[in-house]
Amino acid sequence: SQTIHQWPATLVQPVGSPLSLECTVEGTSNPNLYWYRQAAGRGLQLLFYSVGIGQISSEVPQNLSASRPQDRQFILSSKKLLLSDSGFYLCAWKEGGLPDTQYFGPGTRLTVL
Amino acid sequence: GQQLNQSPQSMFIQEGEDVSMNCTSSSIFNTWLWYKQDPGEGPVLLIALYKAGELTSNGRLTAQFGITRKDSFLNISASIPSDVGIYFCAGPRTGTASKLTFGTGTRLQVTL
Numbered sequence: 001s002q003t004i005h006q007w008p009a010t011l012v013q014p015v016g017s018p019l020s021l022e023c024t025v026e027g028t029s030n031p032n033l034y035w036y037r038q039a040a041g042r043g044l045q046l047l048f049y050s051v052g053i054g055q056i057s058s059e060v061p062q063n064l065s066a067s068r069p070q071d072r073q074f075i076l077s078s079k080k081l082l083l084s085d086s087g088f089y090l091c092a093w094k095e096g097g098l099p100d101t102q103y104f105g106p107g108t109r110l111t112v113l
Numbered sequence: 114g115q116q117l118n119q120s121p122q123s124m125f126i127q128e129g130e131d132v133s134m135n136c137t138s139s140s141i142f143n144t145w146l147w148y149k150q151d152p153g154e155g156p157v158l159l160i161a162l163y164k165a166g167e168l169t170s171n172g173r174l175t176a177q178f179g180i181t182r183k184d185s186f187l188n189i190s191a192s193i194p195s196d197v198g199i200y201f202c203a204g205p206r207t208g209t210a211s212k213l214t215f216g217t218g219t220r221l222q223v224t225l
Contacts, residue, residue: 044215100205104155
């Protein structure tokens with residue numbers, strides 16, 4: 001069966017520091033991968049998605065970037081965090097080529113102080 | 114762009130009651146997905162609907178794909194405290210099967 005992991009689970013970082021969040025998927029090949037951000041009590045905002053290694057599409061201009069160095073690994077990064085980057089970051093995967101169902105990871109709670 | 118409106122935004126119910134919530138759009142969707150998010154966790158897929166008029170159950174949960182393809186409904190029977198959370202509907206964005214549009218969410222709180 002497929003599983004998705006995210007780490008760290010929580011992170012507190014000072015403004016201006018770098019960021020690296022990691023997401024890995026097991027039990028599937030060539031998945032679509034997604035990064036979402038969720039503000040407190042709000043809905044899900046798609047940040048990036050990837051249909052293959054090295055292929056990244058950005059949804060909104062922002063202070064963040066994403067990379068996919070391996071088939072089942074998706075990384076969210078920033079060179080300098082802003083206060084507004086605080087939030088709950090969710091990674092999701094979907095079987096490539098199959099209907100729309102996405103499966104989410106446990107999330108990373110990021111607080112920028 | 115596509116929007117999914119969920120109603121109600123929040124609801125307090127007593128344990129044992131049945132719950133109904135819906136998701137509507139001005140656009141047609143070919144798939145409807147229902148997720149539940151517990152506090153501090155990622156959303157979990159509850160039910161996926163792929164055909165207009167389809168009625169699908171998952172335990173005490175039942176979801177329906179509206180015949181107009183512009184709405185979907187989720188019912189929870191005999192609610193229990195662990196039903197607390199936020200329920201999101203979602204559907205594929207126009208022109209791509211790879212990205213989802215999410216609803217605004219219905220927050221459910223269950224009192225004993």
